[in-house]
Amino acid sequence: MVAELKKVTVSNMQEYLNLDSDMDAEILQDLIDMAQEDIRNAVDLNIPLEFYQQYPVFNQAVRTMVDFTYYNRGELGEQKIGYPPSYHYMVNGIRWRVRREFANENGNTPTKP
Incomplete structure (x- = not known):
């Protein structure tokens, strides 16, 4: 299996963003949840979040989107892109790998999203 990397939390996201206070902790948690769910929607909702969190690329995609x-x-309506290109690259990079490895661990064949 893939080497375990710590999952994305408010605390390590604050460090990643170089934030000095906990003022936006609730906002960061909402953004983490949204990014994780967005990736699961793109790959396969039948696979538990904990399985995704084992993949360093999943965690980096979450950090990138957050x-x-x-x-x-406040400026997302004016953005020319909805997602950063690196986010798409990472999600596409894990899409089939996560499905295949989850199916292999559970004795199934990979499913479509």
Whole structure:
């Protein structure tokens, strides 16, 4: 299995974003939840979040999306792109791998989203 990497939390997201206070902790948690759910929607909702969190690329995609939405709050309507290109790259990079490895661990064949 994939080497475990710590999942994205408010605390390590604050460090990633170089924030000095807990003022936006609730906003960050909402953005983390949204990014995780967005990736699961793109890959396969039948796979538990905990399985995704084992993949470093999943966690980096979450951080990338949180960073993008945190620093572009209030301006997303004016953005020419809805998602950062690196986010799409990471999600596409894990899509089939996560499905295949989850199916293999559960004795099934990969499913479509």
